[in-house]
Amino acid sequence: MKRFEGVDFYGLDELLSEEEQLVRRSIRDFVDGEVIPVIEKHFRDGTFPAHLIPQLGELGVLGANLEGYSCAGLNNVAYGLIMQELERGDSGLRSFASVQGALVMYPIHAFGSEEQKQRYLPRMARGESIGCFGLTEPDYGSNPAGMITSARKDRDAFVLNGNKMWITNGSIADVALVWAKLDGVVRGFLVDKGTAGFSTTLQSGKFSLRASVTSELHFQECRIPASQILPGVSGLKGPLSCLTAARYGIAWGALGSFMACYDCARNYAMSRIQFGKPIASFQLVQAKLAHMLTELTKGQLLALRAGRLKDQGKATAQQVSLAKRNNVFHALEAARTARDMLGANGVTDEYPIGRHMLNLESVFTYEGTHDIHTLILGQAITGISAFE
Ligand code: TGC
């Protein structure tokens, strides 16, 4: 199989450290060797390649940018490059890693008690325990502030009631981080698999992220020890700061899908003959490739700068929104263009483009829809919130 060599039109590799390039190489090789050979079948069958989880742990992918507790402690650019390479394989694999690392391990690391950190983080870093993040509800997606799921204190316990929907990893998770209102204030609760009153159902019928588990979570008088509340945060900024961590990874991840589509379309255009010539020789086809490469390069610059700012502790949530919004939009646009460039072959799963294109429809919607990020930027520009 041909080794993927990346796309670097602007010499950005010169801005990466040796360690960052090594990390990227190891995940790139893993994706070429272990993911790409099996992913189309998983997508077709609607199954998650769970056999890869121990290797993700060994490679240090899970919670890679966290310090201590068996986490790799990499910088945010190396972490971003990991997300990029995983999503070049499949958005479902990157989703798994995003949820595990940014949406469950990060909040335990940032807001958990020492006992919670010791109990959950090392096993999650090794891939021995899986997490899911329950924020979205059937009636509250873009507006999580309205959530209905509630918690009430009862002696030495909290009792949860409500339903969460569209939860990645839900049915395979050992622990669910569930956001619920306690006396009207949003709080995070760690609910272990098997707790009485907690059940999950698999959501089927997806044409997108088929190689990823998506579930509903149900809580009915679900009683958890009082020690399972995240002590370090209250209010909506708890879940929203997790989202900022995950959206950063998605800004990089989308570049992986983008590169896979660009690379495939370019190779196809070079070898597909019509009217006696490779289609790559036609000006309209070249224009499509030029547009893709331009947007890919701009997206790479954005992601790299966001990573350097994050490493300096200076990246704002609004800057992350801009990068997620831009990079996912252009990755999806490129996937659709690449699909067109392959003609009828673009609608088969002999090529990865259709799968990336369908996956990116979810990525466009989750972690804040494109329009929600537009409004976050609108507020940053004008100082006026469109949500109130
Ligand atoms: P608002 O009044 O603006 O803010 C409430 C409090 O939160 C703070 N805050 C943030 N903190 C950290 N990071 C952010 N991005 C933050 N945004 C806001 C804010 O400062 C405030 O703090 P305080 O101390 O004053 O209380 O909240 P709002 O209710 O007006 O909502 C704003 C809005 C609409 C932007 C927000 O609700 C939003 O982002 N909605 C989108 C929901 C979303 O993205 N859901 C994703 C669910 S998880 C998922 O999709 C996983 S997919 C699997 C995968 O990742 O692969």
Ligand code: FAD
């Ligand atoms: P809605 O909020 O109903 O939005 C519908 C449309 O209305 C969108 O176009 C939106 O942009 C638009 N809209 C909404 N409000 C406004 C406004 N004020 N102004 C203008 N337009 C507006 N959630 C989790 O908590 N955990 C997970 O692990 C998770 N994984 C997911 C996996 C998949 C495969 C998918 C598809 C979703 C996942 N989600 C998860 C849920 C995801 O975060 C939500 O789907 C997303 O936040 C949007 O919510 P919604 O689907 O209810 O759409």
